[in-house]
Amino acid sequence: MTPSISIDTLIEKLNQQEELLLLDIRSKEEFESKHIPKAIHIPGEELPHGLPLHADQVLLVTICGKGGGRSEQAAQKLISLGFQAKFLEGGTHEWFEKAI
Numbered sequence: 001m002t003p004s005i006s007i008d009t010l011i012e013k014l015n016q017q018e019e020l021l022l023l024d025i026r027s028k029e030e031f032e033s034k035h036i037p038k039a040i041h042i043p044g045e046e047l048p049h050g051l052p053l054h055a056d057q058v059l060l061v062t063i064c065g066k067g068g069g070r071s072e073q074a075a076q077k078l079i080s081l082g083f084q085a086k087f088l089e090g091g092t093h094e095w096f097e098k099a100i
Contacts, residue, residue: 002076004068005061005086007098014038020059021052024092025074030065036095039063044074048081060085067091 005013013020024035025044035041042050044062051060060083064071071087078085088095 002072002079003086004072004075004089006089007094010061010088011098018059019057020061021055022061022063023047023051023074024063025070026064026092034092034096036063036092044070044077047074047077048083056083058084061088062086063088063091063095065091066093 022036022039024031024039024041025047026041027043028041031039031041040052044064048055060075060078062071062074062078062085064074064087067088067090071091075085075087090098
C-alpha cells in the first residue's frame with residue numbers, strides 16, 4: 001500500500017516549516033487552472049525527470065485533482081526509485097475546500 005498524507009497533516013507540516021517538496025503531477029492546464037501554493041509542476045509521466053537536486057533528501061508529496069489515482073501511482077513510482085514519497089489524500093479539490 002502506498003503511503004499517503006492527509007490535508008490536515010500537510011498543513012501542520014507546512015506551518016512547522018518542515019522541508020518537503022509538493023509535486024503537482026497533473027497536466028499543465030490543470031496546474032495552471034489552480035494549484036496548491038508552493039507546489040511545483042512535474043507531469044507524472046515525466047517523473048523522476050525534472051526533480052530538484054535535493055529531492056532525495058526531503059519528503060515528496062505527490063498531488064493530483066482528487067488524490068489517490070494519479071498521485072498514488074506517482075508516489076509509488078518515486079518510492080520504487082528510492083525516494084521518500086507520499087500522495088496527498090483528497091488532492092487539490094479537498095485542499096481548496098479545507099485550507100482556505
